[in-house]
Amino acid sequence: MKKLAAVILAAGLGTRMKSGMAKVLHPILGRPMLSWPLEAVKPLKPSVISVVVGHQGDKVEAAFSSERGLVFATQKQMLGTADAFKTGIEPIRGFDGIVLVINGDMPLTRTETLKNFIAAHRKSKNALTVGTFITNAPGSYGRIIRDGSRILGIVEKKDATPQQLAITEVNGGIYVIEPEVLPLLERITNNNAAGEYYLTDMVGLAVSAGMKVGGYVVDEEDLFGVNSRRELAGAAAILRRRMLNDLMDSGVTVMHPESAFIQPGIAVGRDTVIYPNVVIEGASSIGEGCVIYPGVRLVNAVIGNRVKVKDSTLIEESTVGDGCSVGPFAHIRPGSVLKNDVKVGNFVELKKAVMEDGAKASHLSYLGDAQIGRNVNIGAGTITCNYDGKKKHKTTIGDGVFIGSDTQLVAPVTVGDGAYVGAGSTITADVPPGALAISRVRQRNIADWVSRKANSGSK
Numbered sequence: 001m002k003k004l005a006a007v008i009l010a011a012g013l014g015t016r017m018k019s020g021m022a023k024v025l026h027p028i029l030g031r032p033m034l035s036w037p038l039e040a041v042k043p044l045k046p047s048v049i050s051v052v053v054g055h056q057g058d059k060v061e062a063a064f065s066s067e068r069g070l071v072f073a074t075q076k077q078m079l080g081t082a083d084a085f086k087t088g089i090e091p092i093r094g095f096d097g098i099v100l101v102i103n104g105d106m107p108l109t110r111t112e113t114l115k116n117f118i119a120a121h122r123k124s125k126n127a128l129t130v131g132t133f134i135t136n137a138p139g140s141y142g143r144i145i146r147d148g149s150r151i152l153g154i155v156e157k158k159d160a161t162p163q164q165l166a167i168t169e170v171n172g173g174i175y176v177i178e179p180e181v182l183p184l185l186e187r188i189t190n191n192n193a194a195g196e197y198y199l200t201d202m203v204g205l206a207v208s209a210g211m212k213v214g215g216y217v218v219d220e221e222d223l224f225g226v227n228s229r230r231e232l233a234g235a236a237a238i239l240r241r242r243m244l245n246d247l248m249d250s251g252v253t254v255m256h257p258e259s260a261f262i263q264p265g266i267a268v269g270r271d272t273v274i275y276p277n278v279v280i281e282g283a284s285s286i287g288e289g290c291v292i293y294p295g296v297r298l299v300n301a302v303i304g305n306r307v308k309v310k311d312s313t314l315i316e317e318s319t320v321g322d323g324c325s326v327g328p329f330a331h332i333r334p335g336s337v338l339k340n341d342v343k344v345g346n347f348v349e350l351k352k353a354v355m356e357d358g359a360k361a362s363h364l365s366y367l368g369d370a371q372i373g374r375n376v377n378i379g380a381g382t383i384t385c386n387y388d389g390k391k392k393h394k395t396t397i398g399d400g401v402f403i404g405s406d407t408q409l410v411a412p413v414t415v416g417d418g419a420y421v422g423a424g425s426t427i428t429a430d431v432p433p434g435a436l437a438i439s440r441v442r443q444r445n446i447a448d449w450v451s452r453k454a455n456s457g458s459k
């Protein structure tokens with residue numbers, strides 16, 4: 001079997017996006033548009049993937065610098081898709097296998113579709129196979145000109161006659177090309193309405209040269225090209241729905257798919273339930289049997305099994321262990337680690353805080369740069385005063401400690417294992433294990449003060 005190379009055309013500015021950013025860098029579900037066709041092509045294991053860049057080529061290259069096995073070919077002037085393709089095959093000069101060409105603005109093309117397309121090409125003995133689709137909205141796609149089952153050529157919208165405009169089979173922007181077709185590229189001219197070198201002209205040229213050209217009809221959704229922001233939103237909606245369908249198929253309940261925003265590649269365990277209005281981004285993951293309530297956003301958050309993340313909670317760059325309960329209205333800031341069975345309740349903010357197994361902070365606290373031991377109980381309103389105006393300092397709380405409500409822990413400070421801190425204390429010195437620390441002023445009751453005050457006021 002002949003080897004496969006892939007060329008992705010991604011040099012265009014994308015005029016119709018009306019943007020200062022190259023079209024292929026516009027994100028879809030948190031990933032640049034180009035990464036979608038790229039990810040679809042990778043599993044085909046081509047010998048080379050050549051990406052044609054031009055507009056903001058340095059930025060496009062930078063966005064994909066960590067990818068292995070990519071070569072970038074820079075198109076100097078954006079003279080059209082044929083010129084782009086010529087640029088793209090320069091790095092693979094002498095390659096004698098088949099070349100898959102795909103536009104960089106096609107985020108919905110699936111690997112499976114490309115596999116079937118290539119297999120159909122190999123079977124057909126075509127010199128060139130074009131991926132087409134049938135649509136009742138042919139819009140700006142190139143029209144496929146046929147004579148019965150034979151393809152004769154492709155006519156771009158700008159060059160089409162009214163009769164050709166009515167054709168409903170269009171060019172999807174994917175091609176498989178045998179090496180013998182490549183010399184025809186030299187014969188493509190820019191003698192057309194756009195003054196561009198059209199790759200699509202290769203089809204007519206191959207037919208004229210007596211080569212076998214075929215069309216392979218693909219599902220319309222797969223070949224959706226993004227040229228405008230509306231189409232960007234349309235593609236994003238489809239990708240989002242595909243991702244949610246995959247999650248649901250793997251055993252996750254998504255109560256309201258219309259309002260769940262879950263980035264690609266995020267693992268969610270079986271029997272986890274996701275309520276409406278949930279956003280899960282970055283390198284996040286969720287274990288089994290969790291409940292993610294409305295209004296939650298998880299950013300690079302690793303959530304264990306049987307965790308409840310209650311309403312309107314934000315968890316960023318943190319880890320939450322099995323059996324924890326977080327929220328409602330909690331903010332877990334970067335660098336925090338909740339071990340197992342930890343409880344973080346209403347209006348609690350954590351930053352770089354580690355809470356060991358069974359620790360609880362149920363109400364109204366700020367815990368920053370803190371190490372909190374096993375089964376510690378942090379009373380309502382407790383604050384770690386971790387910042388002295390210049391530096392951050394650490395608070396260390398041992399296992400089994402009880403911190404009374406409305407305590408301030410002025411860091412650096414350590415509370416030893418099993419110690420108690422009385423409510424309303426300001427702790428400025430270390431508390432030994434097993435001790436009770438209390439720093440509030442002793443209460444004084446002034447008898448009959450109210451009536452005396454009232455009498456003195458009536459004079």
Ligand code: UD1
Nearest residue numbers: 009010011012078079080081084104105141142171173225
């Ligand atoms: C192209 C096809 C059209 C097809 C449609 C499918 C041509 C002439 N037309 O039209 O038949 O129906 O795709 O989506 O090919 N690019 C470059 N360098 C250039 C010009 C374009 O790299 O000089 C890249 C673009 O970045 C883009 C791709 O090629 O990723 C396609 O270009 P675009 O201008 O979007 O072509 P369409 O008008 O959509």
Ligand code: CA
Nearest residue numbers: 105225226227
């Ligand atoms: Ca396009």
